[in-house]
Amino acid sequence: MDDISTGILFALLACLIVISGYFSGSETGMMALNRYRLKHLSNSGHKGAKRVERLLDRPDRLIGLILIGNNLVNILASAIATILGMRLYGDIGVAIATGALTLVILVFAEVTPKTLAALYPERVSYASSILLSILMKVLSPLVILVNFITNGFIRLLGVKVSHGDDDHLSSEELRTVVNEAGSLIPRRHQDMLVSILDLENVTVNDIMVPRNEITGIDINDDWKSIVRQLTHSPHGRVVLYRDQIDEAVGMLRLREAYRLMLEKNEFTKERLLRAADEVYFIPEGTPLNVQLLKFQRKKQRIGLIVDEYGDIIGLITLEDILEEIVGEFTTSIAPSLSEEIVPQDDGSFLIEASANIRDINKGLKWKLPTDGPRTLNGLILEHLEDIPESHLSVQVSGHPMEIVELEENRIKLVKVFPKIKKAS
Structure with missing residues (x-):
């Protein structure tokens, strides 16, 4: 070092500080990335995102690489600063160099680059990933050795080292992500997404039309009363029952009844019963997300809810569940x-x-x-x-x-x- 001029040492020290800032900013930028946006960009073919995603597949190795580079650079910078301090100020120059280098590294190699990386993580990460990918290949043996020693020490402390995929979101975390989307997702769409997540916490009992509000037709009534009820029914389907609602015998589509009315000779109680669909029963307490899938699989739009004794306690339609997601429709069995x-x-x-x-x-x-x-x-x-x-x-x-x-x-x-x- 004695043969190297002071000017060259200052230039070398400045380069080391810049490199240290690069490693510090790269670490912060990589860790501050939105992993879900990164995955989206990677799947869309973004080259920078793909490079970063490969590096983040093993975050322990990435951090090991950055810290190896950062510590080597900082230690070398400290040695050069000590030499410069002794050349310029003698023995007291060691203390002066230590204080000055600490301040310079803190401002220019730590706080400033890390702040910029936290503000612009994508720009920093995508650019720095080019050099980091090269260094990862060149220094791979050293990185693997350091990680092996580190992971072994961590295991001795009783901590389990796992590289599994822990990026999955719970329902509550996903709800927070949706609510924090801001203007990226319209408020109306946010409400709908959150409502979908809430379906599993709501049962058919919570939104059903109660038993006493179910409108149906007693098939044992006189024929004129039945025709009058069919003609004035505000609903697209009605429950057919005998004497009481617990004796439901069918679910009639009004359009089928109107079609039969046009065929006067065919419009009888027996023909009406044959035209009715089989009653679809739903156990009480069924979560809405489960019932929505059951409606889809069974090609049903309406069902009667029964308790543990088989008694009918309410009625629910596909529209009722959809209203939980998108809000009220103009047509519904229940009052708005x-x-x-x-x-x-x-x-x-x-x-x-x-x-x-x-x-x-x-x-x-x-x-x-x-x-x-x-x-x-x-x-x-x-x-x-x-x-x-x-x-x-x-x-x-x-x-x-x-x-x-x-x-x-x-x-x-x-x-x-x-x-x-x-x-x-």
Whole structure:
């Protein structure tokens, strides 16, 4: 080193600092990449993305390569800085060189390149991957040796070393990714994607039309009554039953009934029953994602939900499940949310007590409990543990509620106020 001029040593030191910054920025850029965008670009044929993906297949080797290069460069820079310090300032130059080099490396070889790499990870990674790929091939034996020693030491500490694929996302993590997409995915599409993820947490019981609201035709009624009900039915399909809904015998498409009406000689109860489809039964508690697939496989659009005793407790259609994903359609067996919830001038809402709590929460952005009763009527009855009187006021989950109308043994109409905010 004594034969090398001071100017050359300064130039060499500057080059080493630049190389150190390259290794530091490359490490940060590689680790800061969006792995899913990287995979997409790689599958699309992006050369830089393919290089980076190959390097990241073994992140332990990549980090080993970068740290080998970075430490070699920094140690050599430290030795050169010590020589320069002693040449310029004598023995005290060692301390001066140590302090000055620490500051220079910290600013120009660590903080600055790492900050830039964190801000522009793709630009840095794709460019640096060219040289890193070459170095990986050249220094492969040294990298493998260092990783072998390192992994052996880690195993001695009782830590399992695994190179398995741990990039899979859980439903909650995927939901977070969708919500954080921002303007890349329209808000409406984000809501739909999140709704699809929520299907597994919702059962057919949560969105079914309750038994008492199922409209059907008693095949034992007189013929004129049956014809009148068919003519005035607002639905595309109706349940045919004998005496009570539990004795369902078929699911009739109204267009089939209208076709039979045109054939006057063929329009009889027996012909009507033969034209009806077989009833499709669904066990209670079936998750919506499972039921959606069953509808698809069995080529069905409507089914009756039965409990463990075989009694019918509700009805669900394919449209009901699709509404959970895309929102309400204009045609539905159940009343729309706008019909069940009427805003009042005082900030309260008149709500049909038969309204589904999940629908209320979605429509009004409330957080009424959904782990118990499914309707507002059931929620209030569970809270009171008794059949209430009209105009009784209660507070449920922080929401003041006034019972406006009763019908027989159930609540029909409730006036609900927004949740009372606690004073800070």
